[in-house]
Amino acid sequence: MGVQFSIISIGLNVLIPFSATNEFTIDESDDENKHKVNDPEKDLKDRFDHNTNSLGIELAISYSIPF
Amino acid sequence: MILIISPSSAFAAKVNRVNIKRRLVSIDEGKINGYIKKEVVCFYEISGANIGCGKIKRSSLYKSQVRVSIKLINKIKIGQKAKLKNEAKKNGFQPPKFAFKLIINPTLISHIRYNKIAYLPPEAGVESVETLWDKSDGPKFAPITFSLAGNFMRYRTSLGIRGKLYRGLESKSDYIIANDEFLSTKITSNSYAIYFEIAAFRTNSLTRRQFTLNLGIDYEYSMAAIKGTKESYDSGQSDVIYSAKSKLYVLSLRVAPELYWVFNSV
Numbered sequence: 042m043g044v045q046f047s048i049i050s051i052g053l054n055v056l057i058p059f060s061a062t063n064e065f066t067i068d069e070s071d072d073e074n075k076h077k078v079n080d081p082e083k084d085l086k087d088r089f090d091h092n093t094n095s096l097g098i099e100l101a102i103s104y105s106i107p108f
Numbered sequence: 109m110i111l112i113i114s115p116s117s118a119f120a121a122k123v124n125r126v127n128i129k130r131r132l133v134s135i136d137e138g139k140i141n142g143y144i145k146k147e148v149v150c151f152y153e154i155s156g157a158n159i160g161c162g163k164i165k166r167s168s169l170y171k172s173q174v175r176v177s178i179k180l181i182n183k184i185k186i187g188q189k190a191k192l193k194n195e196a197k198k199n200g201f202q203p204p205k206f207a208f209k210l211i212i213n214p215t216l217i218s219h220i221r222y223n224k225i226a227y228l229p230p231e232a233g234v235e236s237v238e239t240l241w242d243k244s245d246g247p248k249f250a251p252i253t254f255s256l257a258g259n260f261m262r263y264r265t266s267l268g269i270r271g272k273l274y275r276g277l278e279s280k281s282d283y284i285i286a287n288d289e290f291l292s293t294k295i296t297s298n299s300y301a302i303y304f305e306i307a308a309f310r311t312n313s314l315t316r317r318q319f320t321l322n323l324g325i326d327y328e329y330s331m332a333a334i335k336g337t338k339e340s341y342d343s344g345q346s347d348v349i350y351s352a353k354s355k356l357y358v359l360s361l362r363v364a365p366e367l368y369w370v371f372n373s374v
Contacts (some may be wrong), residue, residue, distance in 0.1 A: 046140065046169065048207070052366030056219040056326055060359040069351035072336075074284075077230050077237050088241035090223050091332055091354040097219025101364065105259065107207040 048105040058093040065091070121172070121190040123151070131181045133162065135190045138170040140370065148193040149174045151184050159183050161193055169370070209257040213270065215249035219360060220299065220330045222246045226279035227291040227336065242281070250274045250299075264307040266322065272299045288341040291349070293334065301328035303362055317369055324362040331355050 065086040075081040121137035133151070137143045143164060149172070150161040160183065162176030176184065223243040230237045250272035257268030274297040283289040305324030336350030 047371050048368050049371065050366050050368030052364055052368075054213065055363040056360040057363070058219050058358050058360045062357045064355040064357075065352065067350070067352040069348060071347070071349040072240070074230055074237075074240060077235060078240055081240070084239050085225075085241060085334070085350075085352060086354070088223065088225050088239060088243045089332070089334065089352075089354060090221070090243070091330070091356050092221060093356070093358055094217070094219050094221055096217065097360075098216040099213040099253065100216060101211050101213050101255070101366070103209050103211040103255075103257075105207045105209040105368075107261070108205070 046107065048103075048107070050101070050103045050105070052101045052103075054097075054099040054101050056097040056099070058096070061093045063091060065089075121149070123184060123186050123188045123190060124171075126181065126184050126186060128181050131176055131178060132165065133174045133176055133181070133184050133190070135172050135174060136170070137190075138167045138172050140169050142192055143167050143172040149190050150193045151176075151180070152189045152191070154188070159188070205260065205262055207259040207261055209255075209259055209266075209268070211255035211257060211268075211270075213253040213255055215253055215272070218247075218249055220328065220356060220358060222295070222297065222332055222354070224277045224279060224295065225334070226293055227281045227283065229282045229285050229291075232285050246277065246295075247274050247297075264310075266305040266324075268303050268305070270301040270303065270326075270328075272301075274298060283338050289338055290341065292337045292339055292346075293350070294337070295332055295334050297330070297332040299328055299330035301326055303327070305362060305364060317367065320366045320368070322362070322364040322366065324364070326358075326360040326362045328358045328360065329355070330358065 067082050078084045121135035123133055124136050125134040144167055145164050147164050148161050151159045153159060160180040162174040164172050165175045166173050223246045225241045225243050228240055228242040252273040255268050255270040257266050259266045277295040279293045280290050283291040303324055303326040305322040307320050308323045309321040311319050332354045334352040337346050338349045339346040
């Protein structure tokens with residue numbers, strides 16, 4: 042015996058990163074200036090700085106359909 | 109993110125109104141707790157003594173009207189308790205085992221970052237430089253973020269996936285000073301996550317509004333691709349001279365407070 046209903050919700054998702062692993066690879070590099078830096082791969086990786094912040098916050102607006 | 113209902117709760121109702129002429133008793137429980145049409149509801153004195161029973165004539169999500177006999181209607185008073193007769197059906201509203209949840213997640217603060225970069229050509233004749241890249245702030249948020257979750261409602265748990273599509277970034281800078289060549293650097297990025305949550309705290313009863321605090325673990329894979337293309341202003345010729353990929357795997361703690369509203373859709 043079921044009752045048909047639906048649920049709408051609003052909330053926050055707070056994400057607190059505690060572990061991160063970065064893999065950075067250069068597949069192609071034909072830069073004629075690359076010999077002018079010590080480590081071209083590290084240079085690009087460091088400047089790009091793909092990493093985590095101390096926390097993230099998302100708004101979450103949802104619609105649920107029970108079965 | 110989860111609607112929690114205790115299946116073993118006895119959803120006792122209270123008499124709100126008595127219409128003697130029409131032999132109808134209004135109570136403050138409805139479909140959501142198993143008080144549905146034709147179910148038998150019994151009324152009780154404050155002492156607990158059973159006064160008598162009647163059948164539900166109509167019910168909405170949170171209210172019902174019970175038709176009773178002429179003899180019984182005169183015994184029922186406002187404030188008295190009422191319950192479904194059949195103990196098994198007292199829990200007639202069985203919370204669904206599963207609910208499918210569609211979510212949009214506008215990012216307010218991103219927990220993953222990267223920079224926009226532009227090529228920084230060495231001055232002519234300089235043999236050694238500290239860096240070949242100039243950096244500036246990357247995207248603050250992903251314009252398209254969506255989640256799909258499965259809620260195992262009776263077990264207070266939820267398993268979901270999330271996707272984020274970022275707007276591409278592009279910068280153009282000289283490749284060699286005093287030359288007609290420039291380097292176009294394009295960055296494309298997206299990320300995908302899987303998460304698991306459990307309702308650590310919730311308000312007690314199933315009501316029209318409920319607050320839940322979910323705690324969980326979130327595992328996100330973020331990928332960014334960098335492509336540097338050397339182009340010529342004059343000839344229009346282009347060559348890809350940089351191609352790089354950055355993959356970031358992030359484990360995060362999820363804290364997700366949520367307020368929800370239940371709507372009758374029958």
